Amino acid sequence: MxxxxxxxxxxxxxxxxxxxxxxxxxxVEEYQTSPDGEKIGAIVRVDEESSGxxxxxxxxxxxxxxxxxxxxxxNGSATALVADMDEWTVSVDGMVWENQxxxxxxxxxxxxxxxxxxxxxKDGKYGMAVNDxxxxxxxxxxxxxxxxxxxxxxxxxxQVVPFSEGEISKFQKGIFSVCENGEAWDGAFTNIWDIALDxxxxxxxxxxxxxxYHYTISVNNTPWSTTYSCVWEPAINPKTGAVSAPVKTSSxxxxxxNNHLIWNRRYKQVWGHQYLPGGKNIAAIVSPQFGKWTAxxxxxxxxxxxxxxxxxxxxxxxxxxVAIIGQTDGKWFYALDGKxxxxxxxxxxxxxxxxxxxxxxxxxEKNGGFSIVVDGKLFSETFEAxxxxxxxxxxxxxxxKALNGGVYLRKVIAVDQI
Amino acid sequence: MLKDxxxxxxxxxxxxxxxxxxxxxxxxxxxxxxxxxxxxxxETGPRLKAYVNMCVHCGLCSEACSYYLSNNKEPRFAPVAKxxxxxxxxxxxxxxxxxxxxxxxxxxxxxxxxLCKRCVMYCPFGIDxxxxxxxxxxxxxxxxxxxxxxxxTAHSHAATMNQMWVKEDQWIDTLQWQEGDAREEIPDLRIPxxxxxxxxxxxxxxxxxxxxxxxxxxxxxxxxxxxxxxxxPSAPGWDNSDMAMYTGDSEIMGRVKRAHFEAAMRLKVNRIxxxxxxxxxxxxxxxxxxxxxxxxxxxPVIHAIDFYYELISTGKIKIREKFKEPVTLHDPxxxxxxxxxxxxxxxxxxxxxxxxxxxxxxREHNFCCGAGGGVINCGPPYKTRRMINNKRxxxxxxxxxxxxxxxxxxxxxxxxEDICHHYELGMDVKFISDILYEVMEK
Numbered sequence: 001m002x003x004x005x006x007x008x009x010x011x012x013x014x015x016x017x018x019x020x021x022x023x024x025x026x027x028v029e030e031y032q033t034s035p036d037g038e039k040i041g042a043i044v045r046v047d048e049e050s051s052g053x054x055x056x057x058x059x060x061x062x063x064x065x066x067x068x069x070x071x072x073x074x075n076g077s078a079t080a081l082v083a084d085m086d087e088w089t090v091s092v093d094g095m096v097w098e099n100q101x102x103x104x105x106x107x108x109x110x111x112x113x114x115x116x117x118x119x120x121x122k123d124g125k126y127g128m129a130v131n132d133x134x135x136x137x138x139x140x141x142x143x144x145x146x147x148x149x150x151x152x153x154x155x156x157x158x159q160v161v162p163f164s165e166g167e168i169s170k171f172q173k174g175i176f177s178v179c180e181n182g183e184a185w186d187g188a189f190t191n192i193w194d195i196a197l198d199x200x201x202x203x204x205x206x207x208x209x210x211x212x213y214h215y216t217i218s219v220n221n222t223p224w225s226t227t228y229s230c231v232w233e234p235a236i237n238p239k240t241g242a243v244s245a246p247v248k249t250s251s252x253x254x255x256x257x258n259n260h261l262i263w264n265r266r267y268k269q270v271w272g273h274q275y276l277p278g279g280k281n282i283a284a285i286v287s288p289q290f291g292k293w294t295a296x297x298x299x300x301x302x303x304x305x306x307x308x309x310x311x312x313x314x315x316x317x318x319x320x321x322v323a324i325i326g327q328t329d330g331k332w333f334y335a336l337d338g339k340x341x342x343x344x345x346x347x348x349x350x351x352x353x354x355x356x357x358x359x360x361x362x363x364x365e366k367n368g369g370f371s372i373v374v375d376g377k378l379f380s381e382t383f384e385a386x387x388x389x390x391x392x393x394x395x396x397x398x399x400x401k402a403l404n405g406g407v408y409l410r411k412v413i414a415v416d417q418i
Numbered sequence: 419m420l421k422d423x424x425x426x427x428x429x430x431x432x433x434x435x436x437x438x439x440x441x442x443x444x445x446x447x448x449x450x451x452x453x454x455x456x457x458x459x460x461e462t463g464p465r466l467k468a469y470v471n472m473c474v475h476c477g478l479c480s481e482a483c484s485y486y487l488s489n490n491k492e493p494r495f496a497p498v499a500k501x502x503x504x505x506x507x508x509x510x511x512x513x514x515x516x517x518x519x520x521x522x523x524x525x526x527x528x529x530x531x532x533l534c535k536r537c538v539m540y541c542p543f544g545i546d547x548x549x550x551x552x553x554x555x556x557x558x559x560x561x562x563x564x565x566x567x568x569x570x571t572a573h574s575h576a577a578t579m580n581q582m583w584v585k586e587d588q589w590i591d592t593l594q595w596q597e598g599d600a601r602e603e604i605p606d607l608r609i610p611x612x613x614x615x616x617x618x619x620x621x622x623x624x625x626x627x628x629x630x631x632x633x634x635x636x637x638x639x640x641x642x643x644x645x646x647x648x649x650x651p652s653a654p655g656w657d658n659s660d661m662a663m664y665t666g667d668s669e670i671m672g673r674v675k676r677a678h679f680e681a682a683m684r685l686k687v688n689r690i691x692x693x694x695x696x697x698x699x700x701x702x703x704x705x706x707x708x709x710x711x712x713x714x715x716x717x718p719v720i721h722a723i724d725f726y727y728e729l730i731s732t733g734k735i736k737i738r739e740k741f742k743e744p745v746t747l748h749d750p751x752x753x754x755x756x757x758x759x760x761x762x763x764x765x766x767x768x769x770x771x772x773x774x775x776x777x778x779x780x781r782e783h784n785f786c787c788g789a790g791g792g793v794i795n796c797g798p799p800y801k802t803r804r805m806i807n808n809k810r811x812x813x814x815x816x817x818x819x820x821x822x823x824x825x826x827x828x829x830x831x832x833x834x835e836d837i838c839h840h841y842e843l844g845m846d847v848k849f850i851s852d853i854l855y856e857v858m859e860k
Contacts, residue, residue: 026605026606027606027608029608029610030610030613030614045606048605066594068590068594068611069611069612069652102587103587103590103591104587105586105587105590105652106586106652106653119586119587121585121587126585126587141577141578141585142586143577143578143579143586143654165570165574165583166566166567166570167570168437168566168569168570168573169440171570171573171577172573176577190576191576191577193673209576212559212562212667213560215669229669230669230672230673248669250460268711269710269711271676287711290708290711290713291711291712291713291714293711307713308712308713308714308716309683309712309716309717311683327716346688347615347686347688349686365615385615
């Protein structure tokens with residue numbers, strides 16, 4: 001991961017001309033920016049047969065027949081899925097992995113960006129490849145790939161029993177397992193979804209269906225003894241390793257942890273829950289009444305209700321604040337600790353907290369222009385495009401990456417000047 | 419006269435379905451009663467009671483039902499009879515019904531009512547027979563007696579979040595394949611994957627990548643020609659269809675719909691535009707969203723008819739030369755009775771075709787295709803009977819005298835192809851996009 005303390009946080013603006021890229025190439029795909037904002041890049045079509053990656057106007061030497069999913073990793077590496085002669089591999093800063101595959105997708109990074117994982121299909125078998133190392137075992141099908149934050153664990157739902165379409169009895173007896181770092185759990189379930197991996201605890205959890213009607217959570221391949229009519233994705237307590245999940249009871253949705261109901265209230269919906277740092281509190285998106293949405297912290301639903309949607313639950317680094325975005329009557333807002341933003345937007349992106357948890361920013365669209373809102377104040381300039389804002393480590397500055405008139409702008413703005 | 423209007427067998431028989439038979443062997447009278455009573459108690463309420471108490475058995479629903487009309491007005495096919503012979507008996511007998519009853523209930527609820535809601539318009543009290551049949555399907559699901567083929571489709575939804583067992587790499591590879599092919603025609607054409615902040619997420623149903631990839635090609639040409647800011651998701655959630663809605667597996671329906679909405683939310687699009695599918699629209703706009711507690715979809719969902727209307731009426735797509743051959747137009751129940759797109763579909767068809775010959779009746783009164791409510795998905799065991807049950811529809815189509823039938827719905831399209839083949843109507847069934855792609859300026 002790039003050390004943001006080393007970034008250039010001096011207030012001001014840097015620009016990169018990109019308007020001539022369209023003249024140099026057949027086409028230019030979606031622009032991507034590096035975490036520090038110093039680089040802008042895109043997949044470019046070089047000629048009728050090949051594509052390349054252009055960074056700050058310079059084309060990588062290697063070109064390929066096909067490229068997709070180009071992104072900068074958290075450590076700033078320009079990473080993409082590339083193919084020649086229908087052989088796919090991963091390109092990192094212009095260098096390709098040794099392994100080649102029939103297809104790769106679902107590229108994921110560890111939090112620091114040092115680990116890159118992809119799902120692969122080779123000779124009709126499926127697995128994951130992590131930093132150019134393939135899982136030892138491969139499978140007939142695979143879904144729900146995931147990578148933990150440190151990159152030490154990769155996992156997916158894998159098909160472990162031979163199966164043909166139409167074999168409904170075999171399906172219901174169970175054909176799926178969890179594969180972690182290439183080793184599948186023993187046995188099989190009817191369905192498995194939403195694998196949760198932990199960094200600090202030896203815990204792997206997933207939602208399972210043991211037949212068509214019984215849902216529960218399996219922790220390290222041991223299902224909870226209680227089943228429910230439906231269950232959503234589990235989360236792992238970062239401190240204790242306890243596993244919790246939204247469960248549907250006969251009276252509504254609520255939250256269970258380690259096989260016991262821990263919230264008293266019943267909701268029309270509960271999902272997207274997260275532990276706050278320290279592991280003592282849980283926040284979730286809830287629907288306290290049909291068609292109304294908000295957040296709840298420790299079973300206390302906020303009074304602010306959105307008519308259409310609430311999501312993107314974000315917790316500040318110190319756990320003292322919770323933010324969500326929500327929509328009412330087609331207008332988008334954010335809400336912080338139960339209070340709705342004063343202004344509304346045409347679109348709003350995920351809330352971003354500063355490292356000291358004292359500031360909140362979001363990318364927004366309003367009246368056809370893009371900008372950022374910081375601590376409830378809309379930045380005065382609008383742009384054709386912006387990326388999600390990044391706070392300086394001290395929280396006093398915010399990095400705005402934007403496009404306007406064929407120019408990429410890297411702006412550092414003092415938070416108190418917005 | 420239709421080919422086998424005379425020789426059509428009207429003898430009623432219960433069709434053997436291996437999954438239904440296997441499921442029945444696992445049931446006990448106690449289990450049957452418990453499931454029925456629990457479902458009625460925990461999943462129904464005043465709506466069911468009101469419908470059951472209000473029905474005066476006037477029979478006005480009968481003439482509205484294409485199954486009834488296709489079977490020489492045999493009383494058992496009247497909607498009121500279907501209700502009486504399924505949920506009515508379950509309620510009257512307080513769940514004490516036997517396997518023979520359930521075998522018949524499965525056949526009625528899954529294959530003799532397409533949940534088209536035509537009869538609702540003719541009921542003096544507005545009783546929603548589709549809702550009642552959906553409860554029967556829900557009970558059958560919980561009893562484990564869902565027909566095999568549609569159950570397999572629900573399994574596919576559960577495992578892959580799409581209805582055709584399309585694997586994750588196959589989906590993306592197919593999009594890139596179609597993109598590559600379309601570049602032969604439009605050299606700079608793109609199918610942008612995972613474009614965050616695009617205006618539109620375009621979603622399709624799984625038969626498109628599985629069997630009908632040319633529809634993705636056509637959509638890409640339309641989008642690129644119109645200059646639309648669009649994207650398609652590479653991850654599960656791309657399939658907007660939902661056969662679990664029709665098997666009665668509400669939990670899987672909800673999971674599939676959540677994946678679809680979250681794909682759109684993840685990409686931060688302004689709206690979802692979906693291809694020409696009716697039941698998918700119903701699942702996103704009416705049923706699945708509400709199971710999740712969304713009163714309306716959390717992101718606006720636009721059916722293809724509505725989208726084509728927008729593109730043509732705003733001049734984003736211009737018509738080079740109209741399709742000359744006379745065409746007729748099928749009104750899919752899920753977007754006509756379900757969404758009111760009948761005038762927009764006619765605007766679009768009249769914009770791209772020289773001569774639209776209306777079926778009679780039409781618009782919200784149009785007869786059902788007999789497929790799109792999950793009936794066609796029950797598969798080959800029921801096909802022969804499905805063709806008999808579609809005789810009235812065949813007559814309606816034949817009466818137009820046209821040779822081209824437009825159906826802006828996937829399941830209707832497949833069902834109508836079966837009808838045209840079975841009754842030797844000699845008609846070519848097309849999607850709107852088939853003709854739009856052919857006649858538009860590129």
